[in-house]
Amino acid sequence: MSKRIDVKDLNVYYGKFLAVEDVNINIEAKSVTAFIGPSGCGKSTFLRTLNRMHEVIPGARVEGEVLLDGDNLYGPGVDPVTVRSQIGMVFQRPNPFPTMSIRDNVLAGVKLNNQKMSKGEADALVERSLQGANLWNEVKDRLAKPGSGLSGGQQQRLCIARAIAVEPQVILMDEPCSALDPISTLAIEDLINDLKDQYTVVIVTHNMQQAARVSDRTAFFNIAGTGKPGKLIEVGDTHTIFSNPTQKATEDYVSGRFG
Amino acid sequence: MTSTLTPVRKRSALTKGQLPKYAPYVVLGLALVIGAAILALIGFNAFGWGIVSAILFTVGLVGWSAAAEGGRKAKDKLATCLVVGSFLVALLPLISVIWTVLVNGLPGLLDPGFLTTSMNGVTGAFDNKSVEEGAPVIGGIYHALLGTIQITLLATAISVPVGLLTAVYLVEYGEDRPLARAITFFVDVMTGIPSIVAGLFAAAFFFAVVGPGTKTGAVAAVALSVLMIPVVVRSSEEMLKIVPNELREAAYALGVRKWRTILKVVIPTAISGIASGVTLAIARVIGETAPILVTAGFATNINSNVFSGWMASLPTFIYTQILNPTSPSNPDPSSQRAWGAALVLIILVMLLNLGARLIARMFAPKTGR
Numbered sequence: 001m002s003k004r005i006d007v008k009d010l011n012v013y014y015g016k017f018l019a020v021e022d023v024n025i026n027i028e029a030k031s032v033t034a035f036i037g038p039s040g041c042g043k044s045t046f047l048r049t050l051n052r053m054h055e056v057i058p059g060a061r062v063e064g065e066v067l068l069d070g071d072n073l074y075g076p077g078v079d080p081v082t083v084r085s086q087i088g089m090v091f092q093r094p095n096p097f098p099t100m101s102i103r104d105n106v107l108a109g110v111k112l113n114n115q116k117m118s119k120g121e122a123d124a125l126v127e128r129s130l131q132g133a134n135l136w137n138e139v140k141d142r143l144a145k146p147g148s149g150l151s152g153g154q155q156q157r158l159c160i161a162r163a164i165a166v167e168p169q170v171i172l173m174d175e176p177c178s179a180l181d182p183i184s185t186l187a188i189e190d191l192i193n194d195l196k197d198q199y200t201v202v203i204v205t206h207n208m209q210q211a212a213r214v215s216d217r218t219a220f221f222n223i224a225g226t227g228k229p230g231k232l233i234e235v236g237d238t239h240t241i242f243s244n245p246t247q248k249a250t251e252d253y254v255s256g257r258f259g
Numbered sequence: 260m261t262s263t264l265t266p267v268r269k270r271s272a273l274t275k276g277q278l279p280k281y282a283p284y285v286v287l288g289l290a291l292v293i294g295a296a297i298l299a300l301i302g303f304n305a306f307g308w309g310i311v312s313a314i315l316f317t318v319g320l321v322g323w324s325a326a327a328e329g330g331r332k333a334k335d336k337l338a339t340c341l342v343v344g345s346f347l348v349a350l351l352p353l354i355s356v357i358w359t360v361l362v363n364g365l366p367g368l369l370d371p372g373f374l375t376t377s378m379n380g381v382t383g384a385f386d387n388k389s390v391e392e393g394a395p396v397i398g399g400i401y402h403a404l405l406g407t408i409q410i411t412l413l414a415t416a417i418s419v420p421v422g423l424l425t426a427v428y429l430v431e432y433g434e435d436r437p438l439a440r441a442i443t444f445f446v447d448v449m450t451g452i453p454s455i456v457a458g459l460f461a462a463a464f465f466f467a468v469v470g471p472g473t474k475t476g477a478v479a480a481v482a483l484s485v486l487m488i489p490v491v492v493r494s495s496e497e498m499l500k501i502v503p504n505e506l507r508e509a510a511y512a513l514g515v516r517k518w519r520t521i522l523k524v525v526i527p528t529a530i531s532g533i534a535s536g537v538t539l540a541i542a543r544v545i546g547e548t549a550p551i552l553v554t555a556g557f558a559t560n561i562n563s564n565v566f567s568g569w570m571a572s573l574p575t576f577i578y579t580q581i582l583n584p585t586s587p588s589n590p591d592p593s594s595q596r597a598w599g600a601a602l603v604l605i606i607l608v609m610l611l612n613l614g615a616r617l618i619a620r621m622f623a624p625k626t627g628r
Contacts, residue, residue: 056511082514084511095505097509108510113513163513166514
């Protein structure tokens with residue numbers, strides 16, 4: 001239940017502004033790939049092109065190909081909604097739906113799409129998803145309570161449960177721990193480790209230690225200066241990137257000489 | 260023998276140079292007494308007493324504070340006095356209106372049959388009799404109440420879908436396109452349309468489409484909806500705008516289509532604000548007189564069909580009772596009925612505002628653990 005992503009010659013634009021230039025990267029199935037780099041280098045922008053969330057912003061567009069197991073996401077006639085139901089996303093700030101209970105938040109992907117589901121199936125899906133997000137034991141007695149009453153870390157895990165409830169092939173995470181304390185971060189990182197048994201995980205992070213802890217492969221993005229497009233500098237095994245990178249800029253960044 | 264006891268300190272060094280807590284009350288008492296004395300010299304009236312006392316209080320408290328505490332505290336006291344004074348001035352007309360309407364309207368409202376009978380068959384002869392022989396005032400506002408409620412409900416039924424859908428277009432699909440900008444501009448223009456013009460528009464429209472002289476509750480409802488739509492659009496637009504974009508993105512990322520996201524995530528999140536905005540828009544048009552006069556006419560009998568025949572409403576009822584009393588020689592019963600209707604109208608608007616708050620609270624996103 002996971003697919004690989006191959007990106008070929010991808011340019012990302014906001015209107016006329018070229019935000020990310022010429023990215024070529026292969027993201028392996030059932031692995032964790034981390035994107036690191038300084039702020040504004042386009043790693044979040046690039047991540048959002050992987051499930052066509054980029055084009056939600058007016059004027060945003062891309063050139064090039066993103067292949068999900070060989071199928072181009074940007075091919076003619078491809079419905080972005082189909083793409084997004086296969087490639088889920090977790091955002092920087094936890095964003096459970098405030099009008100829904102914990103249970104309804106997990107079922108949001110099903111309910112909002114008006115798919116019919118018996119109560120037994122729904123209960124099983126809620127339990128499976130919340131257990132998958134390591135949240136079941138904390139919330140099983142208050143599933144009817146609103147999701148906004150949970151702590152920040154719990155809310156983020158609720159959002160992960162919501163994402164895996166639609167059974168995607170790939171899960172994208174945009175700095176999922178940047179608003180969380182170290183304990184909650186640890187819980188999420190453990191969860192990412194479990195998720196890669198079933199899903200392809202791509203995570204953007206500012207935290208190099210986090211990238212080193214959770215990812216199998218790491219991609220380093222950099223930007224030449226403000227107003228210039230971001231670029232993919234180097235991608236490789238996490239161990240190699242952190243101990244023996246081929247590019248000077250990567251070495252400077254991971255050793256803390258800048259950024 | 261003399262002991263070398265340390266003197267008992269009555270006040271902390273940190274609170275030195277402050278006015279005592281009772282200072283405002285002392286100044287207020289003095290200001291009231293002196294104000295009464297001054298007013299007694301030139302002829303006493305309560306309104307002047309209040310004004311003179313307020314000025315004396317401000318001068319006295321600020322002066323005392325300047326002497327005892329210094330300039331900064333005195334300025335603070337002056338600003339406090341001005342703010343509270345402005346608040347009281349703003350409150351004055353409201354309380355005065357409510358008081359006047361209560362005093363004049365209660366006798367009418369407490370009349371038996373006031374809410375359950377119409378003016379059908381009530382002639383000047385009955386009013387003359389009630390003034391000259393002390394017979395009870397008969398006639399009521401049932402027909403007007405019924406008309407107001409029907410016209411307003413129909414106007415709401417027209418305005419809410421149109422207004423809400425316009426707001427959805429502006430916020431979710433407009434993206435600052437020329438059409439969206441044009442709509443925003445014309446909604447702003449519509450907000451400023453005088454209500455009589457809205458009435459004339461509706462009347463002229465129905466004269467042209469249905470036939471000359473078409474005056475029904477439905478025409479009035481169209482006129483009122485012309486006034487209501489811009490208010491509904493504006494308030495719903497503001498409410499939809501403050502729904503965080505993250506929620507929309509969260510729904511998109513789950514593979515939810517845009518229209519479903521709007522229907523099931525955006526509108527439910529904003530529904531409390533939208534509902535209270537709609538209620539306030541209703542409260543704004545329920546008291547309109549001019550557009551109803553030219554579109555629904557005035558009736559004295561009960562008409563429960565908005566689509567045919569003239570229809571009474573509370574504002575036009577008040578207007579006609581005051582301007583053309585049922586008995587020209589004895590206008591008092593008519594004016595009593597008019598005040599009673601005014602009280603009912605104010606109560607209706609208050610209930611609507613209360614309803615808006617209840618609705619807002621009922622639909623508000625739930626918090627709690």
